[in-house]
Amino acid sequence: MEKTPHPHNPLWCHIRECVINEALRWGVTILYDQPPGYFTWAVPLMYNAQLTGGLVACSHDCNTFDDEGQSRFNLNQACRDLYTLAVNENITNDSFLLARREIHQREQKRAEAIHNLKSQASHDILKRYLIREPAIVSAIKRGNRKQAVEIINMTLTEIYYLGEDRLDVIKSLVMELVVTMCRTAIALGGATMELLGINYSSLTDLSTIDNEELLARWLVGMLNKIMDTIERQTQPESLGSLEKGIEFVMTHFSKHISREQAAEKACMSESHFARLLKEKTGLSFTELLNRVRLDHAAELLRKTDAGVMQIAIDTGFSDQSYFTRVFHKQFGQTPGQYRAKYKK
Numbered sequence: 001m002e003k004t005p006h007p008h009n010p011l012w013c014h015i016r017e018c019v020i021n022e023a024l025r026w027g028v029t030i031l032y033d034q035p036p037g038y039f040t041w042a043v044p045l046m047y048n049a050q051l052t053g054g055l056v057a058c059s060h061d062c063n064t065f066d067d068e069g070q071s072r073f074n075l076n077q078a079c080r081d082l083y084t085l086a087v088n089e090n091i092t093n094d095s096f097l098l099a100r101r102e103i104h105q106r107e108q109k110r111a112e113a114i115h116n117l118k119s120q121a122s123h124d125i126l127k128r129y130l131i132r133e134p135a136i137v138s139a140i141k142r143g144n145r146k147q148a149v150e151i152i153n154m155t156l157t158e159i160y161y162l163g164e165d166r167l168d169v170i171k172s173l174v175m176e177l178v179v180t181m182c183r184t185a186i187a188l189g190g191a192t193m194e195l196l197g198i199n200y201s202s203l204t205d206l207s208t209i210d211n212e213e214l215l216a217r218w219l220v221g222m223l224n225k226i227m228d229t230i231e232r233q234t235q236p237e238s239l240g241s242l243e244k245g246i247e248f249v250m251t252h253f254s255k256h257i258s259r260e261q262a263a264e265k266a267c268m269s270e271s272h273f274a275r276l277l278k279e280k281t282g283l284s285f286t287e288l289l290n291r292v293r294l295d296h297a298a299e300l301l302r303k304t305d306a307g308v309m310q311i312a313i314d315t316g317f318s319d320q321s322y323f324t325r326v327f328h329k330q331f332g333q334t335p336g337q338y339r340a341k342y343k344k
Contacts, residue, residue, distance in 0.1 A: 011035055020044050020054030027100030029079035041079050043086040046093040055086050080256055081318040088286075088322055125162040129155065129173045136177065137184050143241075145227050145269035149220050152177075156219065160212050171206055174215065178222055185226045231272055241266040242276050246288070253292045254316045259285040293317065294330045301339040308335045 015034045022030040024044040032040045038058055045053040057078065086092040132155040139148035156174075163170045209215050245266030249257065262285060263273035274285060281288065293315045300311045309320050317323035327335050 015040060016042070016054065016056050019056065020051075023054070024051055024097075025100065026104055027097040027102075029083045031075060031079055039075060041075075041082060043083050043092055044097070045086070045091050046096065048093065049096055055082060055091070057082055077256070084256070085319055085322070088319075125159050125166075125169065126173070128158045128162060129177075132158070133177065133180060137180060140181060140184050140223075140227065140230075141188065143227075143230070143267045143269075145223070145272075146264075148223055148227075152219055152223060153216060156212065156216050167210070170215070171209070174219060175206060177219070181223065181226050185230050188230050227269065228272075231268070241268055242273070242280060245273055245277070246281075249285075249289055250292055253289060253296065254314060256316070256318075257289070289316075290326055291330070294327055297323070297327065297335070298331065298338065301335055311335070 019032045019042040040058045042054045042056040087094045245262040248265040263270040297315045312323035
């Protein structure tokens, strides 16, 4: 019979340190097929931006796969559950790790864009810009801020690669893009005077920028300002979209869902969805999700004889202790006490 690695075994200590540091580096739960015969995954424990330790899980491969090589449980889901647990318990820095994921995603897309450029016959910088511009405008019209940012970053990577040291040419194309985005926003109902002010101030700001990273950050900032003016002028439509996001939560609460998915259903940026949700309901996304899950859990406790653990799983909670704690906070009693009250 295989034994679990001793926590003070030097090899196990090294693997544990590696998997925690890699999770911190990439911003996601990392899965290692080490030590031999085991799978190990971890979430970094953090205080602000400081690493304080790690939440580590380990499974022997005989518990992971059966004799025919079929998976006994979903390792990817186990990684997501561990990450969710750490976020819910507030023992990691979700915002910091999200930023790390975004950095590596940008670097990956930048490398892919350059690779694609090298394989194409035409390397005309203006042609590349004109190819990308309609896609950016289309994303703005649909209110898809995330996609617009992705296309902008890809466009900057391409024109920087092709433009080499011709910063004046690159800046002129970027200025043209800002003008186009402002015109699009005005056509969609954005505040004309505010957008004209953004357009004018961009000329001064742009003159001080001298590298790709600052230019990318500045241009995304301009996009966010422009998108904000559109969203402020389309509030009634935003409220209808918010309802779609809330409906998504209410129909998919038993699954592993994220604020990003709900915002996408509402056709909003994640930050705008969170702000509008808080403004109109007084709840954060996590609070809304937990409230919907707890309401359904309370109904199951009243109307069925299912076990507390099963009810927790059926309503989207992967950890019974966390379920019991938030249930007590919501209803002032444990699930068992709540059931006993209604079964009298």
